[in-house]
Amino acid sequence: MTPILELRNGTKEYRGVPAVKDVTFTLHRGEVHALVGENGAGKSTLTKMLAGVVTPTAGEVLLDGRATVLSTPAEALRHGIAMVYQETSLVPSLTVAQNLYLADKRFFHRLRGIYIAGQQFLQSLNFDVDPMALVSSLGAGQKQMVEIARAVHHNANVIIFDEPTATLTPEEKHQFFSLVDRLRARGVSIIFISHALEEALAIADRITVMRDGEHVVSDEAARFDRESIVRAMVGRSLSDELYGARARRSPREAREKVLSVQNLSMGKAVKNTSFSVFSGQITGVFGLIGSGRTEAAKVVAGVMKRDTFHGGQVRLDGRPVRYRVPRPAVRDGIVYVTEDRKLEGFFETMSIAENIHLSAVAGGRSRSRVISLREMKEIADTWIGALNVRAINGDARVIELSGGNQQKVVVAKALVQKPRLVIFDEPTRGVDVGAIAEIHQLINRLADEGIAVMVISSYLPEVLQLSDRILVCRQGRIVEEFAGDSADEETIMYAAVH
Amino acid sequence: MSVMGRLTQEQIVFALAVLLCAVFALALPGFLSADNLLNLVRSVSILGMLGVAMGLVVIGRGIDLSLVALMAVSVAWALQLAATGMDFVQAAAIGLGFSLIGGMITGVLIAFVEIPAIFATLAMGTLIYGFGRYFLFDLDVVYLPDEARYLVWLGQGSLAGVPVPIFLFAAVCLVGYLFLRYTRTGRYLRAVGDNLAAARIAGVPARPTIVLQYMLSASIGYVAGIVTAASVASMNTRVANSTYVYDVILVVVLGGIGLSGGRGGIRNVVVGTLLIGILLNGMTIMNIQYTVQNVIKGMILLSAIVIDTFLNPRDEQTAQQGDI
Numbered sequence: 109m110t111p112i113l114e115l116r117n118g119t120k121e122y123r124g125v126p127a128v129k130d131v132t133f134t135l136h137r138g139e140v141h142a143l144v145g146e147n148g149a150g151k152s153t154l155t156k157m158l159a160g161v162v163t164p165t166a167g168e169v170l171l172d173g174r175a176t177v178l179s180t181p182a183e184a185l186r187h188g189i190a191m192v193y194q195e196t197s198l199v200p201s202l203t204v205a206q207n208l209y210l211a212d213k214r215f216f217h218r219l220r221g222i223y224i225a226g227q228q229f230l231q232s233l234n235f236d237v238d239p240m241a242l243v244s245s246l247g248a249g250q251k252q253m254v255e256i257a258r259a260v261h262h263n264a265n266v267i268i269f270d271e272p273t274a275t276l277t278p279e280e281k282h283q284f285f286s287l288v289d290r291l292r293a294r295g296v297s298i299i300f301i302s303h304a305l306e307e308a309l310a311i312a313d314r315i316t317v318m319r320d321g322e323h324v325v326s327d328e329a330a331r332f333d334r335e336s337i338v339r340a341m342v343g344r345s346l347s348d349e350l351y352g353a354r355a356r357r358s359p360r361e362a363r364e365k366v367l368s369v370q371n372l373s374m375g376k377a378v379k380n381t382s383f384s385v386f387s388g389q390i391t392g393v394f395g396l397i398g399s400g401r402t403e404a405a406k407v408v409a410g411v412m413k414r415d416t417f418h419g420g421q422v423r424l425d426g427r428p429v430r431y432r433v434p435r436p437a438v439r440d441g442i443v444y445v446t447e448d449r450k451l452e453g454f455f456e457t458m459s460i461a462e463n464i465h466l467s468a469v470a471g472g473r474s475r476s477r478v479i480s481l482r483e484m485k486e487i488a489d490t491w492i493g494a495l496n497v498r499a500i501n502g503d504a505r506v507i508e509l510s511g512g513n514q515q516k517v518v519v520a521k522a523l524v525q526k527p528r529l530v531i532f533d534e535p536t537r538g539v540d541v542g543a544i545a546e547i548h549q550l551i552n553r554l555a556d557e558g559i560a561v562m563v564i565s566s567y568l569p570e571v572l573q574l575s576d577r578i579l580v581c582r583q584g585r586i587v588e589e590f591a592g593d594s595a596d597e598e599t600i601m602y603a604a605v606h
Numbered sequence: 607m608s609v610m611g612r613l614t615q616e617q618i619v620f621a622l623a624v625l626l627c628a629v630f631a632l633a634l635p636g637f638l639s640a641d642n643l644l645n646l647v648r649s650v651s652i653l654g655m656l657g658v659a660m661g662l663v664v665i666g667r668g669i670d671l672s673l674v675a676l677m678a679v680s681v682a683w684a685l686q687l688a689a690t691g692m693d694f695v696q697a698a699a700i701g702l703g704f705s706l707i708g709g710m711i712t713g714v715l716i717a718f719v720e721i722p723a724i725f726a727t728l729a730m731g732t733l734i735y736g737f738g739r740y741f742l743f744d745l746d747v748v749y750l751p752d753e754a755r756y757l758v759w760l761g762q763g764s765l766a767g768v769p770v771p772i773f774l775f776a777a778v779c780l781v782g783y784l785f786l787r788y789t790r791t792g793r794y795l796r797a798v799g800d801n802l803a804a805a806r807i808a809g810v811p812a813r814p815t816i817v818l819q820y821m822l823s824a825s826i827g828y829v830a831g832i833v834t835a836a837s838v839a840s841m842n843t844r845v846a847n848s849t850y851v852y853d854v855i856l857v858v859v860l861g862g863i864g865l866s867g868g869r870g871g872i873r874n875v876v877v878g879t880l881l882i883g884i885l886l887n888g889m890t891i892m893n894i895q896y897t898v899q900n901v902i903k904g905m906i907l908l909s910a911i912v913i914d915t916f917l918n919p920r921d922e923q924t925a926q927q928g929d930i
Binding site: 409411433434435437438439444446451452453454455456457458462466467469470471472476477478479521525 | 787788789790791792793794796797800801803804805806807808809810811812813868869
């Protein structure tokens with residue numbers, strides 16, 4: 109049987125640097141094909157070639173066995189290939205139905221008509237979305253449904269998902285998987301890029317692993333397990349380093365209470381929450397997205413903008429504090445490492461060295477009003493070395509680095525400020541497996557050195573593996589606390605949902 | 607493509623300027639004479655100074671549409687005070703104070719009240735001009751009083767054969783360059799322009815930095831205004847209602863300082879200014895009508911941007927080079 113879509117010996121170079129090297133990839137009719145690999149492995153580039161977003165430097169795309177040139181996404185869509193991005197491409201100020209019929213050939217639509225048609229269409233897919241709702245009012249999962257519905261509406265028989273589950277809550281993920289099943293039942297072929305290996309193993313028929321722009325292996329999903337995928341992804345077995353190490357130690361003892369938060373309330377996100385963070389240990393905060401964990405941390409560090417503070421108290425070393433901007437918090441030794449590094453983590457027009465140095469200066473670790481280029485280089489080299497940032501040199505731009513190395517720079521920017529309390533918000537989101545291990549080691553080292561560390565994460569294995577104490581956040585409150593060695597996944601998850 | 611691909615807009619504009627220079631040198635006798643070249647730079651040095659002021663604001667991801675209005679009104683008031691018998695130095699100090707307060711109000715509106723810079727400065731420009739016209743002076747044109755005649759040297763004099771405004775332009779550029787590159791505050795300005803949220807989290811005093819950037823542009827604008835007044839022995843406040851401020855933005859954008867903030871530096875302003883200077887000078891020698899000059903200016907700006915878009919495409923790869 110000819111595959112529905114094939115990339116034969118595809119190569120894509122950006123400015124002479126190959127992102128994908130001579131890769132052959134086949135997608136069979138009606139299969140769900142998972143594409144996994146570290147950041148920078150070339151997964152996105154590969155799928156973009158298939159979806160007409162970029163054109164291959166060499167090699168060809170075969171559609172039903174015929175060589176086809178897909179030079180624009182619109183052309184790919186005409187051939188029935190649709191790509192669903194992580195960031196949605198819906199128009200937030202229009203309704204669901206308007207979005208569905210947005211790219212239709214007809215110039216004019218009667219609103220009533222498209223609401224009725226949209227309703228019928230969504231029902232035929234068994235999607236529970238109101239066609240008259242504004243897209244901006246939908247949750248991430250529902251937006252994704254609309255996006256998929258639009259792809260199906262355009263008669264797509266190949267749908268490519270780029271990290272579809274990254275921003276979904278567990279419930280929404282569940283919905284998404286059943287959706288994939290329904291699409292498969294309709295005969296749609298699906299490629300999906302994922303970082304979450306369990307997902308790939310659970311829903312894919314076949315799995316392809318890529319590494320450094322090259323094809324490593326493609327096989328039936330049943331022939332893989334977590335271990336073998338990780339080995340294929342990194343070319344070495346990392347599992348001990350990453351997930352097997354938890355049994356090895358007892359939790360660190362709490363030293364002094366650095367931060368204590370009492371009855372903090374803020375807007376709708378944080379309700380009457382109380383918790384403490386101690387020096388010399390890692391306090392893990394687990395909660396689903398929207399449970400108010402990020403907001404609570406941001407209020408503490410003064411990062412929240414225009415926060416409506418509804419009472420409660422934050423104490424640093426027993427002294428009441430209230431930060432309206434991050435600067436005084438940074439000066440007092442509280443730093444916040446953001447969950448979204450592209451949005452608020454680094455300066456893309458500046459080099460690595462300038463980024464790190466700016467934090468040192470802004471954090472009051474370099475007193476002089478005049479910048480010394482030598483001092484900048486010294487500070488930067490120290491931290492680039494300490495965190496093992498892989499870049500040609502300190503003059504490289506942060507934007508040119510891989511996700512893991514970008515994250516290391518963001519962490520360096522925090523640590524250069526000599527903090528006493530570090531709040532890591534999703535420290536390994538969008539970071540490749542190798543860098544995850546390094547960042548985890550670093551976080552452990554900080555706690556060993558006596559710094560108070562708080563790690564917010566929605567990835568349970570990460571929380572379990574790092575934390576000496578685990579706080580569970582649900583609906584704006586800290587609802588439960590566990591000792592790091594007494595908790596397991598089920599009990600924590602049980603506390604976090606409901 | 608490998609060499610071409612790394613050309614920045616600044617380099618393209620510089621190349622264009624050199625090319626134009628060569629064309630004019632061949633076509634127009636006298637264009638390359640020392641006198642004409644000095645005159646060329648002199649004629650754009652005020653524009654260049656204002657370009658530095660605007661450039662600093664744009665690097666901080668703002669824009670200052672009140673720059674020219676504030677310059678005209680504060681200098682005109684200083685001249686008016688001097689004309690009514692005040693010591694000129696004192697009057698000039700008061701004018702500078704007015705200018706700084708104007709800049710500060712703009713900055714506070716943008717940084718603390720969080721009004722978008724384009725609206726805040728548009729409104730402030732109109733307000734300042736109206737306020738000045740009604741309360742501070744009676745006529746559109748305020749003349750330099752006789753006691754302050756010595757000031758004319760700033761605008762018309764020369765040092766070692768080089769007109770003084772060129773020195774002043776160079777000085778403003780030098781100060782701006784050192785500020786951006788070697789001071790803590792200059793770094794803060796770039797950081798705030800690049801990514802305000804990241805700057806806040808890093809502990810940069812973001813709002814004070816924004817206020818400062820408008821005060822800086824106001825004070826550089828004031829210097830440019832004094833040189834203007836010195837060149838023609840008067841200040842014509844109608845310039846506040848002209849399209850002059852767009853010429854200033856033209857210089858900044860042409861030089862390659864991106865409106866998205868954080869990018870570019872003083873060198874870009876200098877390159878943009880030189881291109882405009884060469885163009886205006888050549889066209890004046892060729893006796894091209896003012897309206898036609900505008901058409902050519904606009905076309906040059908567009909072509910610089912178009913060439914830049916071709917050589918440095920802003921496609922998805924450039925937007926997220928980190929994740930290939």
